[in-house]
Each structure stands twice: as structure tokens, then as C-alpha cells.
Amino acid sequence: MATPVYTTDTSAEAQAVQLRQFWGLLPQERIRKACGMSRRGRLMAFDAIRRRYPLAAPTDVRLKYIELAYGIELADNVRRWQQGRCM
Numbered sequence: 001m002a003t004p005v006y007t008t009d010t011s012a013e014a015q016a017v018q019l020r021q022f023w024g025l026l027p028q029e030r031i032r033k034a035c036g037m038s039r040r041g042r043l044m045a046f047d048a049i050r051r052r053y054p055l056a057a058p059t060d061v062r063l064k065y066i067e068l069a070y071g072i073e074l075a076d077n078v079r080r081w082q083q084g085r086c087m
Contacts, residue, residue, distance in 0.1 A: 045069070
């Protein structure tokens with residue numbers, strides 16, 4: 001069975017080595033790596049939002065992330081919740 005292509009900048013041979021190394025890790029090491037990749041992805045998204053909206057307050061940057069990652073409905077619910085807390 002062919003290995004699925006996950007990236008366009010990594011050769012199939014290099015990808016196979018990476019996957020073998022990943023699956024050779026202990027489960028807790030795989031979780032730690034996955035959490036680290038997820039965190040880096042979030043940080044990159046926050047950086048991109050800050051570049052696009054350089055004058056946005058930190059709270060607005062977080063809300064924009066919620067909107068992009070989880071949908072406008074959740075972001076609007078968080079906005080309403082925040083407004084209720086500030087009253």
C-alpha cells in the first residue's frame with residue numbers, strides 16, 4: 001500500500017523515515033510531539049492574525065482565532081460572555 005502524501009516539500013523516502021521514527025516513539029512521546037505541533041500551529045495562526053490586524057488588542061486577536069478555528073457562532077458567544085462579565 002502506498003504511503004499517503006502529507007506534504008509537497010518532503011520526498012516519499014524522507015516521509016517514510018519520519019513516519020517510522022514517529023511510530024517508534026512511546027505513546028506519551030507521540031502525544032507530547034503532537035501537542036507541540038498543535039501549539040506551534042496555534043502560535044503561527046496568532047502571528048498571522050497580528051500581522052493582518054496590527055492594531056488589534058490581544059483579546060481581539062484571540063477572538064479572531066476562535067472565529068477562524070471554531071466558527072463565528074462560538075466567537076460571538078464568547079464576545080457576549082465577555083461583555084456580560086465586564087458589566
